Amino acid sequence: xxxxxxxxxxxxxxxxxxxxxxxxxxxxxxxxxxxxxxxxxxxxxxxxxxxxxxxxxxxxxxxxxxxxxxxxxxxxxxxxxxxxxxxxxxxxxxxxxxxxxxxxxxxxxxxxxxxxxxxxxxxxxxxxxxxxxxxxxxxxxxxxxxxxxxxxxxxxxxxxxxxxxxxxxxxxxxxxxxxxxxxxxxxxxxxxxxxxxxxxxxxxxxxxxxxxxxxxxxxxxxxxxxxxxxxxxxxxxxxxxxxxxxxxxxxxxxxxxxxxxxxxxxxxxxxxxxxxxxxxxxxxxxxxxxxxxxxxxxxxxxxxxxxxxxxxxxxxxxxxxxxxxxxxxxxxxxxxxxxxxxxxxxxxxxxxxxxxxxxxxxxxxxxxxxxxxxxxxxxxxxxxxxxxxxxxxxxxxxxxxxxxxxxxxxxxxxxxxxxxxxxxxx
Numbered sequence: 001x002x003x004x005x006x007x008x009x010x011x012x013x014x015x016x017x018x019x020x021x022x023x024x025x026x027x028x029x030x031x032x033x034x035x036x037x038x039x040x041x042x043x044x045x046x047x048x049x050x051x052x053x054x055x056x057x058x059x060x061x062x063x064x065x066x067x068x069x070x071x072x073x074x075x076x077x078x079x080x081x082x083x084x085x086x087x088x089x090x091x092x093x094x095x096x097x098x099x100x101x102x103x104x105x106x107x108x109x110x111x112x113x114x115x116x117x118x119x120x121x122x123x124x125x126x127x128x129x130x131x132x133x134x135x136x137x138x139x140x141x142x143x144x145x146x147x148x149x150x151x152x153x154x155x156x157x158x159x160x161x162x163x164x165x166x167x168x169x170x171x172x173x174x175x176x177x178x179x180x181x182x183x184x185x186x187x188x189x190x191x192x193x194x195x196x197x198x199x200x201x202x203x204x205x206x207x208x209x210x211x212x213x214x215x216x217x218x219x220x221x222x223x224x225x226x227x228x229x230x231x232x233x234x235x236x237x238x239x240x241x242x243x244x245x246x247x248x249x250x251x252x253x254x255x256x257x258x259x260x261x262x263x264x265x266x267x268x269x270x271x272x273x274x275x276x277x278x279x280x281x282x283x284x285x286x287x288x289x290x291x292x293x294x295x296x297x298x299x300x301x302x303x304x305x306x307x308x309x310x311x312x313x314x315x316x317x318x319x320x321x322x323x324x325x326x327x328x329x330x331x332x333x334x335x336x337x338x339x340x341x342x343x344x345x346x347x348x349x350x351x352x353x354x355x356x357x358x359x360x361x362x363x364x365x366x367x368x369x370x371x372x373x374x375x376x377x378x379x380x381x382x383x384x385x386x387x388x389x390x391x392x393x394x395x396x397x398x399x400x401x402x403x404x405x406x407x408x409x410x411x412x413x414x415x416x417x418x419x420x421x422x423x424x425x426x
Contacts, residue, residue, distance in 0.1 A: 012078045012079055012080060012086070015078060016078050016080065016086050016088075016138065016142065017138035017139065017142075019076050019078070019088055020034070020036065020088055020138035020141065020142075021138055023076075023088060023090040024131065026090070027090055027091065033091075033092045033093065033130060033131060033132070034088070034089065034090050034091075034092065034130070034131040034141075035087075035088075035089040035092055035097075035098045035101075035128055035129070035130050035131070036086065036087070036089075036128070036129045036130075036131070036141045036142055036144075036145040037087040037089060037098070037101070037102075037126055037127070037128050037145060038080065038084060038085070038086055038087075038126065038127045038142070038145040038146045038148070038149040039067070039084065039085045039086075039087060039105065039124055039125070039126050039149070040081075040083050040084045040124070040125045040126075040149055040153070041063060041083050041084075041085070041109070041122040041123070041124055042083065042122060042123040042124075042125070043083075043122045043123060044059060044060060044063065044082065044083045044122060060079060060082075063085075063122070064077055064079060064085065066108060067085060067087070067105065067108070070101075070104045070105055070107075070108050071087070071089070071101060071104070071105075072089075072327075074090065074091070075087060075088065075089050075090070075101070084149075086142065086145075087101075089101055091348060092130075093220070093324075093347070093348065094218075094219075094220030094223075094224065096220075096223075096224060096227075096295050096324070097324070097327055098128055098130070098161075099224070099227075100295070100296055100327060102126060102128070102158070102159045105124060105126065106124065106158055106159075108124075109122050109123060109124045124158065125149055125152045125153045125157075125158065125159075126148075126149060126152060126159040126160075127145045127146060127148030127149025127151065127152055127159070127160055127161075127162065128145060128148055128160070128161045128162065129141045129142075129144040129145035129148060129161075129162045130161070130162075133221075134162045144162040145162065148160045148161060148162040148163075161224075172211075172214070173225075173229060173231070175211055175212070175213060175214075176209070176211075176222055176225070176226065176231055177231055177234070179209055179211070180231065180234045180235055180238050181234070183238070183242070184209075185207050185208065185209045185238065185242070186207075186208045186209075186210075186409060186410075187205055187206070187207065187208075187239075187242045187243055187246050187409075187410045188205075188206045188207075188208050188407045188408055188409055188410060188413070189203040189204070189205060189206070189246075189247070189407065189408065189410050189413040189414075190203065190204045190206060190400055190405060190406065190407040190408075191203055191400065191404060191405035191413075191417065192204060192259065192378065192398050192399070192400045192404075193398065193399060193400070193404045193405070194397070194398060195379075195388065195391055195392050195396055195397065195398060195399045196392060200254075200256060200405075200417060201256065201257060201398065202256060202257040202258070202259050202291060202398070203247060203250060203256060203257075203258060203259065203413070204259040204261075204293070204400065204407075205239065205243035205246075205247070205258060205259060205260050205261070206219065206261075206407050207219060207223070207235065207238075207239055207242075207261075209222055223235070223263070227263050227265050232263050232265050232266055233266050233269050236262060236263060236272075237275060239260060239261070240260060240275065240279050241279055243258060243260050244258070244279055244280065244282075244283040244285060245283070246410040246411075246414075247410070248283040248284070248285055249414070250414070251285055251289045252284075252285075257289050257290065257291055257319070258285070258289060258290050258291065259290075259292075259293050259321065260290065260291070260292060260293065261293045261294075261323070262292050262293065262294050263294075264294055264295075264305075264306055267305050267306055267308075267309040267310075268305055272309065273309060273312050273313055273316070276290075276292075276313070276318070277316060286317065287313075287316045287317035287318045288317040288318070288319070290318050290319065291318075291319040291320070291321050291341075291342065292310065292313060292318055292319070292320050292321070293321045293322075293323045293344070294306070294310070294320070294321075294322060294323060295322075295323045295324050296322060296323075296324060296325060296327060303334060303337065303338075306338070307337055307338060307339065310338070310339050310340075311339045313339075314339040314341070319341045319342060320338075320339055320340045320341055320342070321340065321341070321342035321343070321378065322335075322338065322340045322342070322343050322344060323344045323380075324344065324346045324347075325343050325344055325345055325346055325366065326345055326346040326348075326349045326362070326363075326366060327346050327348070332369070335369075335373060340375055341374075341375055341376065342370075342375055342376045342377075342378055342398075343366065343369075343370040343375050343376070343377055343378065344378045344379075344380055345363060345366050345367070345377065345378065345379045345380060345396075346380060346381075347380040347381025347401070348381075349362060349363050349366075350363065350379050350380060350381045350382060350387065350391075350401075351381055351383070351387075353387075353390065354386060354387060354390065360390070363379075363391075363394065364394050367394050367395055367396050371395070376397040376398060377395075377396045377397050377398070378396075378397065378398040378399060378400070379391050379396050379398070379399040379400075379401075380399075380400055380401065381400075381401045382399045382400065382402075382403045382404055383401050383402045383403050384403055385403065387401075387403070388403055388404070405417070
């Protein structure tokens, strides 16, 4: 009698847990977040049943390699079952970076998978658990990522983030919806400066929310939550109008530009361009004074729609910035199609470039690439004078970070910086 093969999940459990612990220890000093993604590929097990276990194992290993190639070099991929993989994504600042990885993986399975003894097209289902939000130890994080994957399969969705309690989610949803409708969120501004002159040339608008039940809710929590629900359109409309209301005087008096964050998910909504143009007309602000910021997610999530909508905005004079560039999930080739005018270098690279020469060379390459493509280079997360000077020597155009000005309530920002801003004449 033949002994049944042990499942890869049993064989790899210790390796997966050890890899998670290693990353948690390493990220504890840097403050980075960690995501665990469990990915189930429907159809992979069938290869082994139809063609033999050897072919099935080879297909699984080929697929593991393809998944690794879709992620960053320091992300880890493990077999976790006949049709399952465990992914460890370290060094994340917020959940949007997980969405970048999810989008890349979704794209991977949109095409037939090659190299197998029989042609097949897999269907990927993903579940995500985040550290520290969803657990502090490897076992709990993995179990919750698997629970989220099972929930994604139940809902027939490609990806689901683990939720601690469904009741809490419903309460959170209603409270955020009410806060948006009742104008209970606040606008904060953070300056973006010319790195050479030190002048404030733009302010980035940031939404902040203090919940009566949950206290101060980080944007990295409520913005992704809004993106996964139907609240993101309402949040974007609120952000546009609240920003222009607070910042209209900045442009009229000082010529300062206004940067507003857009989720790529709103591009599918008809009338978004008209809504932005209508708000600009109400506040008598020219489109050329506005910078629409989108993350790399827009490059890999729905490129055609993003290019179409942002192209219309560019035709009307609005500037477009790619935010958090360099996180590793978007292909540089997409930049040739994307109507961007500014490239914002992710703060993880800026923070790391003084410690590692290879990172510094990468930042220099991004700056040079931006200039060759007629875009301005903006560095995020500048936290000290030495980093500032290093970026000046590299030829970086603009920057933001605690060294150049912390985010603060819009009215406080206007009181602090308004009188000291040089008046810019076009």
